[in-house]
Amino acid sequence: MAAVNKPAEDGSSFSSKVINIVFVTLLLDLLGFTLILPLLPSILDHYAQTGDGVYQSLQSVVDWFREAVGIPMEKKYNTVLFGGLIGSLFSLLQFLSSPVTGALSDRHGRRPMLLLTTLGLVCSYAIWAVSRSFGMFLLFRVIGGICKGNVSLCTAIVADLPCPKARNRGMAMIGVAFSLGFTVGPLMGAYFALGSRATGIVFYQTPALLALAFSVADLLFVWAAMPETLTKDAKASSSSGFGDPGDLLNPLSLFHFSAVIRTRDPPPRERMQKLQALGLVYFCYLFLFSGLEFTLSFLTHQRFNFTSMQQGKMFFFIGVIMASIQGGYARRIKPGQHIRAVRVAIMSLVPAFVLIGLSWNVTMLYVGLALYSFAAAIVVPCLSTLVSDHGTANQKGTVMGILRSLGALARALGPVASSSVYWIAGAQVCFLLTAASFIIPLVLLRRARSLKEE
Template sequence: MVQPQVSSGKEVVVRDRSMMYIIFSSLLLDLLAFTMILPLMPSLMEHYRKNDPPGGLYNYFLDSLERFRILVGAPDHYSSVLFGGALGSLFSFLQFLVSPIAGGLSDVFGRKPVLLASLVGIAFSYVLWAVSHSFAVFVLARIIGGLSKGNVSLSMAAMTDVSSPATRASGMALVGIAFSVGFVVGPVIGAMFAKYGATAEGDESWFVKPALFALSLAVADILFVITCFRETLHESKRAKSLAASLNQAVSYINVISIFKFSAVQNLPNAGRTELQSLGMVYFVYLFVYSGLEFTLTFLTHHNFGFTPMRQGMMFFWMGLTMAVLQGGWVRKMKQQKVKGAAVKGLLLIIPSFVAVGLAYNEYILYLGVFLFAVSTSMVVPCMTTLASQYGGDEQKGTVMGIFRSLGALARALGPILASIAYWSVGSTTTYLVGSVALIWPWYSLKRLSLKQD
């Protein structure tokens, strides 16, 4: 059903469901480019190990990582995996810094210009990747890519703009579907480049082709947003003071202020307390979840002898399960059922990690992985929908940015702690302790009285 459009001069703010699919398409293009690098990481690390100068950045990082590997007792052949994990944590930490800032700026200038700035930065990071004949340039590309990744929180804010309370769960489910499809198809594209490009003998520029392919997706995304994305935040609903937004920049990157949602103004005390509690539940959940998710590749290889191809198929079916559930169920969920679904999803993740931690055969492992996928399809979109209920129209970008930032901080820290635990006390203890830790987010959200209750 198309809702009325609001016009202000040349600006047209769209209030119909078609914008949801435009936002979804833009996010999907970005995620396809973003995820295709994941299976290429081992080959890229091997490339820089062989080709980076002796005094280059790669060997400096490798020496530091080697001390960490020895400290936690990880086998030598996992150095490249730990290296990739360290880069992933750096990328997530940069998202933690940039997401609330991008959201706050979009509350002042509108979603479209800030979104385009983010996409241009992402495209430039792929340009640097294409010419990254040294590891230092590759790291610079990842840094610029991480600092430009505010487009995800902006997409969530725009989805909130164009949805009503009744359709908001559907909009956030579309964001979840974009992630699921992106993490299914993108790695397959990357795996094809890894198989047919990275193994080419004597070709020291094999990575240029996947980098240019990622760049083509990023450019297509920019052109798509320019031509199809219409501003979703009407000028009359924007934050009025740029100076006030810039003055809040310190609170955007202050961890204590992030957890307090200090940058969100004019919230009643009860609403602020609810939002803070919701943010803490989300952070703890993703902190434990992301750490165990990261070590899952260690466990399947170590305990079950999974090859990279079998691991790829495992993640393919996980992503497909999430996409089907989010597209066929979560997207159609009524607002009053969102919290209940999030609570059920948080409950399901507990037996999921018990099953994975205790798995002595592949059937139990697959049961745990299936529950893992079902839980993921419910928790993140539903909790994001709950958070989107707070703040006025002029601060939805800030709320979504801070919420996204909390998730990015959790994903930056979780894999580090989980890796230390995995190699220090073993997979079974790590997963069982993690499952116990996940009781707290479930119980806390279950007891929490929220705006929609």
């Protein structure tokens, strides 16, 4: 069992060990999380056919929104929209829980909170495995959304590392874990669902049991291998309470990082201004990016009549490019070059979404997707590295938890806003308008770069 409260050693061997453990931890977590992604349309169809009462109640809400924005009454669009709204619920729960999880890790340590959140995920997957109603399925998603603190905790663990180069490499490896998880996990989910159908059991039960197995393995791995990276001195200097709970739940307070300001050792004003600017860049980028990510499924259905298999191949293409860039270029970005890398990546999204929005053939679509994948591989890891430089040792969990919360809020709101524009004004207007809107995070990024720190 790994020793708790082990001080973070300065040696590169300890940093490399932590990064490798974080990579395996997140990969196991994300493999379990992404197994459901290709199954969600079939799961929704399954509960629609059974006449489940909870499903029918929520369907009326989806129908109201569909009629309000003019989405055609077609099964494939209804499924994408219903799934997107469930995804927004999941993101809203992460928005609420991530800052609290991060603040608790500043008080009690990263390892105990990681064990607790992973145990919560084990319980959620167990509920999914035995669920036979849509109400139980929603309970599984709610518990999972509340307990999905592994990402913010792992970024806080990497932020604890003393060497800037190690932190940069760690954030890039977190990105690689995401890319691999979102590439391999859905394929595994689809494969084992087919196997379940062949044996005559409910098609999602084998993937659910596999997700449970991944989460149990993750729990055991964290318990056996994960060291405590928050030092005893940092714990001792941490505030004895949360202060104002609104600092961790109020969106305006989160944008201002108020929970970091109202501590015994607040950062200098100039550093807080830069942190706030980076938080705004992160939110604006993910708001625009997640909205287009969601409407991409509408576009490929509507314009190219993509089947589920073609959709899967498209996301596999995206995942392979992202993993290649994160494993090669992103982790070698030198300290001081991250803002420049983010600027180049966001600028590449302008032609990416113009090409996707105007695409009249699949080749043009995939050229746009290649640029899209490049930006997706760079922006979040680099912004996470920049933000991890802010805050004292006993504030890293709070800082990274707030950043994760802002991202979850963006992912909850972005798909609703973009799908509304898509169906009211059309695909081309939606993609071109969003491409032009990336000027907003670019201006904010320029402001963040111009701020001088003490």
